[in-house]
Amino acid sequence: MKRKLEELEPFDLKKEIFSWIRIFIAAVVIAFLVNNFVIINANVPSGSMETTIMTKDRMLGNRLAYKTGDIKRGDIVIFKFPDDESQLFVKRVIGLPGDKVVIKEGKIYINDSEEPLEEDYLPEEWTVGNDTSNLPDGKNEYNVPEGSYFLMGDNRNISNDARYWNNTYVKKEKIIAKAMCVYFPFNHMHALESAEYN
Template sequence: MNFALILFVLVIITGVAWVADKLVFLPQRRRAAEAAVDEFDRQQARIGERFADENAPATRARLREEKLRQPWWLEYTASFFPVILIVFVVRSFVVEPFKIPSGSMVPTLLVGDFILVNKYDYGIRLPIVNTKITEGRPLQRGDIVVFRYPKDESVDYIKRVIGLPGDVVAYQDKKLTINGKPVPETPLPDYFDEERIGYAKQFEEDIDGRKNAILNNPAVPPFIVGAEDYPYRDNCKYDAQGVVCKVPPGNYFMMGDNRDNSADSRYWGFAPDKNIVGRAFFIWMNFSNLKRIGGFH
């Protein structure tokens, strides 16, 4: 069961309890409190001022508070409803937090980065059913996107958008080409990969004027090993030089920035538009390196 569904169920349960408390149980407690206070006042009147308890005002207030107090089962349901509702709305329609679990997006994103994902940029989707209710803007090449893995939609993946519907994407001889145009690469200083404890070749890639760093070791063979069967596989041609794919309608070609260590569209196929979760845009925490906090390209 995914977290969104669990959160939705909690909203329903706590919401029903909150409404029941406001309409039924709170009025009952108020009547009981008023009756108890009235009875206390009558007792004080009967014993007279001479024998009246000097702490009577405090006792009266405490009696009223006890009668108004929520029972434990309402305290742990209705009381949490506003907080759970806010979390559900923000997480479903505004931003959602994720943690980077693997090195497929190195050097842009590192293992342990906690990121925020914009949930409305590409159009708002209803939680659970994932039905789009607003269009938003279209995905652009170079966007970093979180999406549900087509082979197992309970798993979230994060990759960079390389090919849009109708694009012809070629990754051959370790070089990326989109619609017949080579994507420019500029060498950068070697990158020290802490996960693999070694240096890796680093380049700056320019996709439609949007620049980002990638890791790409020219010594690694260009051919794809272990490509799976997937929808529209006939749109792709694999050979000793790599792969060429035409992106089908309603789908995207995704790749990781760590080109030799990324399970992406070269291996499992295309990411359907219905699986898109949102655009990643900000690192809000990395407990191993606080300097990581900030935006990224």
């Protein structure tokens, strides 16, 4: 036992400090890469997605989701706001490339369907911006260009979404991540699921 103890290297303060510095630098680099290429950590400042995502919730998004998969109707996405790309928004995908989206009497109709989308995630009756009489310029029909998407908030009565933007549609390359979960505050913690429409 004595011989084994004698074989241990003497404590070297410089080497120990250098070892900790390397670990710290590696951790910072990994955190930077994960935050910029794998996940996005976002704070939600408004109530436009309530009650799916509440004001001041913190959430995570998957930056890799659309590298391997398609953006689907009903997905909740984080994207660069088309009227000011320095801002990030979170909304739900309603219209896909090539879709015709019609808003009529508080309902959404896709591609001349007689049945509206079933939107059980809306927190209350949709009364603002829900028809030609109260939409900008009386417009209630949107033809989504190829490579772009039509996005809306779940809380339609207060949401600043595609109905009101100067640049109505969001290009695919401006969609940064698929929203995955709310993680804070802890009593709001839940996964963010895509809506499934019949």
